[in-house]
Amino acid sequence: MNRPKTRLNCPCGEAMKGTDEDDLVQKVREHLKENHPGHDYSRDEILFMAY
Template sequence: MKTRLNCPCGEQIQGTDEDDLVTKTQAHLKENHPGHEYSRDEILFIAY
């Protein structure tokens, strides 16, 4: 299960599970990187 992701901006995002990680990553993108939207599969592809 992947629960961590490093955004290129330097932010480290950690979730309790994959669903939580995807939710937190999408919220981070919406707040900090408007116009950059990624699907669940895309987020989990770069997560570890």
Template sequence: MKTRLNCPCGEHLTGANEDELVDIVRKHLTENHPGHDYSRDEILFIAY
């Protein structure tokens, strides 16, 4: 299960599980990188 992702902006994002991580990443993208929308699969591809 992947629960961490390092955004290229330097932010380190962590979730308790993959669903939470995807939610956290999407919120981060909306707030900090408007226009950058990624699918669940794309987010999990770069997560670890």
């Protein structure tokens, strides 16, 4: 079984950490909305970039 991906580093330098994959996806979407309007990614795209 694969380990859940709970961390993602945005190219702007922001490091995000979630308690699980759902939490991480929510935090990344909030970060994008606040800091990078117009940059929307699917759950799969976010988790592809996460580790």
